[in-house]
Amino acid sequence: xxxxxxxxxxxxxxxxxxxxxxxxxxxxxxxxxxxxxxxxxxxxxxxxxxxxxxxxxxxxxxxxxxxxxxxxxxxxxxxxxxxxxxxxxxxxxxxxxxxxxxxxxxxxxxxxxxxxxxxxxxxxxxxxxxxxxxxxxxxxxxxxxxxxxxxxxxxxxxxxxxxxxxxxxxxxxxxxxxxxxxxxxxxxxxxxxxxxxxxxxxxxxxxxxxxxxxxxxxxxxxxxxxxxxxxxxxxxxxxxxxxxxxxxxxxxxxxxxxxx
Amino acid sequence: xxxxxxxxxxxxxxxxxxxxxxxxxxxxxxxxxxxxxxxxxxxxxxxxxxxxxxxxxxxxxxxxxxxxxxxxxxxxxxxxxxxxxxx
Numbered sequence: 001x002x003x004x005x006x007x008x009x010x011x012x013x014x015x016x017x018x019x020x021x022x023x024x025x026x027x028x029x030x031x032x033x034x035x036x037x038x039x040x041x042x043x044x045x046x047x048x049x050x051x052x053x054x055x056x057x058x059x060x061x062x063x064x065x066x067x068x069x070x071x072x073x074x075x076x077x078x079x080x081x082x083x084x085x086x087x088x089x090x091x092x093x094x095x096x097x098x099x100x101x102x103x104x105x106x107x108x109x110x111x112x113x114x115x116x117x118x119x120x121x122x123x124x125x126x127x128x129x130x131x132x133x134x135x136x137x138x139x140x141x142x143x144x145x146x147x148x149x150x151x152x153x154x155x156x157x158x159x160x161x162x163x164x165x166x167x168x169x170x171x172x173x174x175x176x177x178x179x180x181x182x183x184x185x186x187x188x189x190x191x192x193x194x195x196x197x198x199x200x201x202x203x204x205x206x207x208x209x210x211x212x213x214x215x216x217x218x219x220x221x222x223x224x225x226x227x228x229x230x231x232x233x234x235x236x237x238x239x240x241x242x243x244x245x246x247x248x249x250x251x252x253x254x255x256x257x258x259x260x
Numbered sequence: 261x262x263x264x265x266x267x268x269x270x271x272x273x274x275x276x277x278x279x280x281x282x283x284x285x286x287x288x289x290x291x292x293x294x295x296x297x298x299x300x301x302x303x304x305x306x307x308x309x310x311x312x313x314x315x316x317x318x319x320x321x322x323x324x325x326x327x328x329x330x331x332x333x334x335x336x337x338x339x340x341x342x343x344x345x346x347x
Contacts, residue, residue: 015341018296019334025298026330030322033305040309044276051277124279126311127325 038162045165048120114257115139123250129173129195136164146259153224153247154217172197172246180225183214197246199226202239209242268299275306291336304329
């Protein structure tokens with residue numbers, strides 16, 4: 001560290017030159033990088049694929065180091081969970097079948113074809129709630145196509161497409177607003193993203209909302225979008241603040257279904 | 261290869277493979293340590309290309325990360341001068 005003894009005028013001239021240089025770099029970068037966007041993403045995609053493969057194999061290796069007792073405990077917990085999920089799925093199957101019959105009566109097809117894509121990057125690699133997938137223009141993707149989990153819940157929309165990859169902006173992206181329905185009484189709400197898979201919804205104070213309530217999409221399918229995690233209401237506030245969470249863990253999601 | 265080149269490659273690889281809460285502090289540290297660290301603006305563009313909504317053109321608010329990096333670098337210039345730091 002040294003003390004600068006330059007005269008003040010000279011120093012401010014040097015500072016202005018440096019600022020001018022930084023602004024020039026910014027504008028030159030904007031021009032250059034806007035041309036090279038697709039090229040850069042396509043060039044890095046194989047690296048992300050390789051990273052995913054390495055992480056998956058490392059996870060498998062670390063799994064084999066677990067102790068026998070821990071595996072027995074985990075096995076018992078998982079068996080219980082399977083039984084409970086089987087019961088739940090039997091109950092839901094009846095509802096799905098009646099929904100399908102209703103769609104057919106209304107002349108609307110129940111099944112929508114989709115493309116399964118692997119997730120190349122997801123938060124926290126990305127500072128925004130945005131994922132990069134390994135399907136693109138070649139696979140018939142279009143901007144605005146919906147991205148959902150293979151199990152059903154919708155996550156976001158395709159915002160950018162390259163030849164063999166695409167970007168999906170999640171509904172939970174900061175300040176992203178999506179029309180949705182609070183399932184309990186079919187109340188239309190605006191789901192606002194807060195990042196990290198979280199949402200915030202404002203509803204009138206008298207609206208009945210409870211933790212665990214589902215927030216579903218506004219379309220005919222009514223796909224799950226979020227689950228209420230907390231309800232806040234001030235003593236004099238006229239609105240309730242509902243904090244909701246994405247049903248999917250966006251930090252570990254591996255596959256998505258793209259519905260054109 | 262000097263320290264600045266090494267830092268550039270390390271941070272670039274971090275942007276590709278590591279979570280943002282690791283590479284953003286690395287960029288900030290490099291911006292404090294190296295004089296006029298214009299590479300931070302390049303990182304901003306790269307972050308927005310890889311993980312953001314893309315660069316739409318001059319009519320839109322271009323690359324928020326690069327714009328933030330430029331502003332931080334300008335503030336750091338002034339701050340380093342005020343603190344009489346010569347790096």
